[in-house]
Amino acid sequence: MSATVLVTGGAGFIGSHTCVELLDHGYDVVVVDDHSNSSPQALERVAAIAGRPVAATYEIDLRDRRALSRVFDTHAFDAVIHFAAKKAVGESVENPVEYYDTNVGGTTTLLSAMRTHDVNRLVFSSSCSIYGDAAKEPLTEQDPAGPTNPYATTKWLCEQVLADTCRHLPDMRVLALRYFNPVGAHPTGLLGEDPRGVPNNVMPYLAQIAIGRLRRLRVFGDDYPTADGTGVRDYIHVMDVAEGHRAALEHLGDANGMRTFNLGTGVGTSVLQLVAAFADACGREIPYEIVARRPGDVAALVADPSAVARAWSWATTRDLATMCRDAWRFQEQNPSGYPRLTHLESSEV
Numbered sequence: 567m568s569a570t571v572l573v574t575g576g577a578g579f580i581g582s583h584t585c586v587e588l589l590d591h592g593y594d595v596v597v598v599d600d601h602s603n604s605s606p607q608a609l610e611r612v613a614a615i616a617g618r619p620v621a622a623t624y625e626i627d628l629r630d631r632r633a634l635s636r637v638f639d640t641h642a643f644d645a646v647i648h649f650a651a652k653k654a655v656g657e658s659v660e661n662p663v664e665y666y667d668t669n670v671g672g673t674t675t676l677l678s679a680m681r682t683h684d685v686n687r688l689v690f691s692s693s694c695s696i697y698g699d700a701a702k703e704p705l706t707e708q709d710p711a712g713p714t715n716p717y718a719t720t721k722w723l724c725e726q727v728l729a730d731t732c733r734h735l736p737d738m739r740v741l742a743l744r745y746f747n748p749v750g751a752h753p754t755g756l757l758g759e760d761p762r763g764v765p766n767n768v769m770p771y772l773a774q775i776a777i778g779r780l781r782r783l784r785v786f787g788d789d790y791p792t793a794d795g796t797g798v799r800d801y802i803h804v805m806d807v808a809e810g811h812r813a814a815l816e817h818l819g820d821a822n823g824m825r826t827f828n829l830g831t832g833v834g835t836s837v838l839q840l841v842a843a844f845a846d847a848c849g850r851e852i853p854y855e856i857v858a859r860r861p862g863d864v865a866a867l868v869a870d871p872s873a874v875a876r877a878w879s880w881a882t883t884r885d886l887a888t889m890c891r892d893a894w895r896f897q898e899q900n901p902s903g904y905p906r907l908t909h910l911e912s913s914e915v
């Protein structure tokens with residue numbers, strides 16, 4: 567019998583790509599998503615790509631204990647992948663309580679449903695943002711955390727809650743994966759990143775410039791201590807992130823307790839290098855101007871991905887050109903993103 571996995575936030579950017587990966591590899595998938603930051607269309611496209619749909623999808627808020635309990639009553643889960651969270655750094659500064667409630671409260675509600683229903687395997691979405699302004703490159707899992715905004719703090723707190731839970735409940739098996747900067751899209755162009763409103767993140771911003779929805783990139787600072795002065799990040803293809811989750815499911819059984827791994831490529835790319843790579847991928851010029859640093863940004867965040875490579879013999883396989891090409895294909899095929907009833911169009915800036 568195939569394993570059944572609960573994917574919270576399964577209609578989102580990383581969740582939807584992971585659903586395809588799991589369906590392709592014989593897992594049965596159940597999705598919980600309130601669609602607060604995703605379109606139900608994404609799961610229809612997941613089914614079109616995988617050739618079969620997810621077993622069930624529930625439009626509920628993860629914090630709704632009774633509704634979540636009914637989901638656990640209905641399905642016998644072998645494991646849970648927990649993506650559902652709010653992820654906008656700026657919004658988290660303006661409304662920290664909502665972030666603590668959704669991200670930390672959602673995680674404890676999920677944990678409590680898992681305990682009640684004897685489910686003890688969890689893969690948790692953590693983030694490179696927990697490293698904060700680390701003046702070190704590359705970053706290993708042993709480097710100290712120093713979250714600099716409420717969003718990052720929620721991820722760090724969730725890691726603490728999970729680690730402490732594992733210390734006291736030794737049958738728990740948790741893998742926390744610290745993604746660096748996931749970008750790109752499914753190679754079919756059917757699934758991709760579809761932010762609401764004007765994108766905060768650089769890759770969807772570039773894609774919307776290339777399609778004509780935005781005019782030019784504002785490069786946030788060229789006076790960082792990096793090779794060309796612009797911020798350096800470790801961009802990782804979302805399909806590599808998805809495959810990393812399948813690998814994680816396969817390795818959840820390796821040991822009890824909590825283990826934490828970086829998911830990155832180990833390659834740093836500056837904003838200007840990214841602009842050039844995206845221009846190559848789409849065959850269009852990407853206008854940009856240098857503006858002041860964005861408050862809260864750090865100079866460089868690059869993963870040391872060697873721990874996961876040693877543990878699972880697993881590494882990413884897709885390069886920056888592939889990330890840009892796939893992101894562009896999604897944008898070109900879906901110029902306004904997924905169809906939505908109340909789609910907030912990006913405004914020209």
Ligand code: NAD
Nearest residue numbers: 575578579580599600601602603604627628650651691693
């Ligand atoms: P996303 O917003 O596309 O997906 C999150 C999904 O969770 C959305 O479909 C949203 O509707 C759903 N959701 C949010 N709150 C919910 C709630 N209370 N109940 C039910 N569903 C809810 O984000 P993503 O980029 O796919 O990120 C997935 C996870 O990875 C998040 O936990 C995020 O913090 C983490 N992460 C993302 C990045 C990144 O750059 N994309 C980097 C590091 C970590």
Ligand code: WQD
Nearest residue numbers: 655693695747766767768769771784785786797798837863
């Ligand atoms: C990348 C680089 C910007 C936009 C965010 C979250 C982090 C994690 C990953 C969830 C930086 C520059 C950007 C623009 C620019 N997510 N930039 N002009 O900030 O590294 O990380 O996503 O966990 O928590 O903070 O990603 O794509 O916003 O920025 O110059 O219009 O692009 O300064 O150097 P970031 P990003």
